[in-house]
Amino acid sequence: MKQIQMIKNPPFSLISTNKIIQMSDVSTSYDSRNFALEKINLSIDRGTNYAIVGQSGSGKSTLLKLMNGMMIPSNGTIKIDYITPNMNNKKFKKMMHTIGYIPQSLGLVKNITVLDNILIGALPRLNKIQSFFKKFPEHEITEAKRIISLVGLTGKENRKAYMLSGGEKRRVAIARALMQKPTILLADEIVSELDHVTAKEIMNLVADAQKRMNLTAIMVHHDMQLALEYANRVAVIKEGHKILEIGVEGDTIVDFQTGDLNTEEIMGMYADDTKK
Amino acid sequence: MTPKNNIVIGIIVGLVIIASYNVEANPLEFAEGLPNLGIVLEEILVLENIIDNMKYVPTALWAMLETLQMAFIGTVIGVVIGLPFSMLAARNLNNKFIYAPIRALLAIIRTFPSILWAMLFVIVVGLGPFAGVLAIILYTIGFVTKLQYESIETIDSDPMDAVSSIGVSKFQLIRYVVIPESASHLLGQMLYMFDYNVRQSTILGIVGAGGIGFFVVQYIKFFEYGKVAVFMFVVLMVVLGIDWASVKIRDKYIIKSQHGVEVLAK
Numbered sequence: 001m002k003q004i005q006m007i008k009n010p011p012f013s014l015i016s017t018n019k020i021i022q023m024s025d026v027s028t029s030y031d032s033r034n035f036a037l038e039k040i041n042l043s044i045d046r047g048t049n050y051a052i053v054g055q056s057g058s059g060k061s062t063l064l065k066l067m068n069g070m071m072i073p074s075n076g077t078i079k080i081d082y083i084t085p086n087m088n089n090k091k092f093k094k095m096m097h098t099i100g101y102i103p104q105s106l107g108l109v110k111n112i113t114v115l116d117n118i119l120i121g122a123l124p125r126l127n128k129i130q131s132f133f134k135k136f137p138e139h140e141i142t143e144a145k146r147i148i149s150l151v152g153l154t155g156k157e158n159r160k161a162y163m164l165s166g167g168e169k170r171r172v173a174i175a176r177a178l179m180q181k182p183t184i185l186l187a188d189e190i191v192s193e194l195d196h197v198t199a200k201e202i203m204n205l206v207a208d209a210q211k212r213m214n215l216t217a218i219m220v221h222h223d224m225q226l227a228l229e230y231a232n233r234v235a236v237i238k239e240g241h242k243i244l245e246i247g248v249e250g251d252t253i254v255d256f257q258t259g260d261l262n263t264e265e266i267m268g269m270y271a272d273d274t275k276k
Numbered sequence: 277m278t279p280k281n282n283i284v285i286g287i288i289v290g291l292v293i294i295a296s297y298n299v300e301a302n303p304l305e306f307a308e309g310l311p312n313l314g315i316v317l318e319e320i321l322v323l324e325n326i327i328d329n330m331k332y333v334p335t336a337l338w339a340m341l342e343t344l345q346m347a348f349i350g351t352v353i354g355v356v357i358g359l360p361f362s363m364l365a366a367r368n369l370n371n372k373f374i375y376a377p378i379r380a381l382l383a384i385i386r387t388f389p390s391i392l393w394a395m396l397f398v399i400v401v402g403l404g405p406f407a408g409v410l411a412i413i414l415y416t417i418g419f420v421t422k423l424q425y426e427s428i429e430t431i432d433s434d435p436m437d438a439v440s441s442i443g444v445s446k447f448q449l450i451r452y453v454v455i456p457e458s459a460s461h462l463l464g465q466m467l468y469m470f471d472y473n474v475r476q477s478t479i480l481g482i483v484g485a486g487g488i489g490f491f492v493v494q495y496i497k498f499f500e501y502g503k504v505a506v507f508m509f510v511v512l513m514v515v516l517g518i519d520w521a522s523v524k525i526r527d528k529y530i531i532k533s534q535h536g537v538e539v540l541a542k
């Protein structure tokens with residue numbers, strides 16, 4: 001059981017100037033009536049293993065889609081590495097090449113092989129002729145094979161994606177993202193449907209890659225335990241609002257009191273999630 | 277049965293009667309004319325006539341081969357030209373300023389049956405199979421493109437979104453996601469289109485655009501029903517053969533995955 005420490009003013013060491021993602025007063029909606037997210041403020045330091053936790057429908061996936069420019073906020077500002085996401089902006093488009101995004105559904109191309117799926121991550125580095133003829137340079141194929149062994153898929157390179165198990169599919173999606181040589185990795189509930197053992201394997205895989213490549217990993221979960229176990233920072237989303245943000249340092253949880261919750265409510269929330 | 281249904285059925289029956297009157301459909305005339313068919317059959321089915329007409333089998337086969345070649349070239353070239361159009365016509369790949377005019381153009385092409393296009397091409401390139409091939413190419417473009425953009429629009433949006441989020445070009449998205457995800461449909465559609473085009477090609481000869489239909493029309497004009505029968509028999513056999521082969525090819529190359537989606541076997 002982790003200890004909880006509440007601090008109103010975070011110590012200076014926790015304040016970094018190297019923010020890779022900054023959102024201020026961000027709201028967005030799918031229809032004109034309801035906000036899917038409302039007045040979200042958050043900032044993520046480079047190299048953080050960040051977790052977003054919340055119930056289904058709370059707006060987690062929407063938040064992630066704002067972080068790779070797939071959605072544009074209706075209000076507020078977002079900066080990804082100090083650039084405002086915009087598909088028509090050349091600079092941002094270039095940045096998208098190094099934002100690995102793994103949607104909840106994984107988004108694999110079913111009819112092609114594991115290797116071909118992973119090589120998709122290298123497409124931005126191909127010229128027109130190479131992409132027309134599907135001619136990946138030798139060093140890209142070597143890199144793909146290295147990543148395949150890293151995620152534990154050696155021997156399955158030529159298997160069609162639709163033939164894989166749930167765990168294997170997740171490994172392919174992670175490998176495709178790593179093939180992008182990412183600086184940011186966004187993953188949407190990629191272990192939610194897995195058994196406990198496989199979920200841990202996948203989480204360890206991402207955590208290792210995150211540390212080794214000094215990635216900023218932003219992972220959505222709906223299980224608080226997983227978040228506390230792997231992340232350095234956890235934001236809790238409820239009904240489109242960020243209600244809590246905490247730091248995790250070893251066995252200590254630091255509550256930054258960003259939301260309006262009092263101590264009891266926060267304690268209750270952790271207790272609730274430990275029961276599961 | 278609700279009163280509303282009764283009214284609808286009443287209207288349909290009424291329309292059939294009115295239309296029948298307008299096209300001078302007369303069951304009595306049909307019954308009276310039926311014996312004529314008997315006379316023709318009698319002529320065809322006499323053994324010595326059959327033996328006599330067998331010597332036209334090579335000609336019929338040769339004409340059928342021409343028909344098949346017309347259908348084959350027309351299908352392949354039509355699909356090759358149609359494929360890029362289907363990418364432009366797909367609503368999930370383009371905005372309406374691109375897909376709407378392309379769709380309108382394709383709809384116009386499909387409006388006229390290939391035999392009308394064949395008549396036009398006979399005027400352009402003269403009598404012969406080339407006019408037929410052009411007609412088939414055009415019709416195939418109109419038809420296969422519709423089939424193809426409809427299947428592109430049913431592609432799972434998840435891989436499209438995931439791969440777009442990498443910031444790949446539209447060409448790369450098509451090459452690496454759209455085509456693999458719709459390839460199984462494409463094979464089926466090509467088979468279907470070839471099958472369809474073979475049938476179409478058999479009648480293009482009527483307007484002088486080559487193929488076996490040309491002979492059939494000539495023989496009908498001169499009341500040589502025995503020869504007509506030989507040619508029709510060859511058409512029947514070849515079309516059945518193609519049907520059978522299509523089924524085999526489909527079974528071999530298009531299997532159902534465990535999720536029930538059509539996927540391409542190796």
Ligand SMILES: Nc1ncnc2c1ncn2[C@@H]1O[C@H](COP(=O)(O)OP(=O)(O)O)[C@@H](O)[C@H]1O
Pocket residue numbers: 030031036054055056057058059060061062063
């Ligand atoms: N494509 C969409 N169209 C309309 N509403 C949507 C769409 N996607 C999500 N929503 C709504 O936005 C809210 C947040 O959804 P989402 O971000 O997917 O939540 P979560 O990932 O936390 O389950 C929900 O109320 C959901 O119904």
Ligand SMILES: [Mg+2]
Pocket residue numbers: 057060061062104188189
């Ligand atoms: Mg979600």
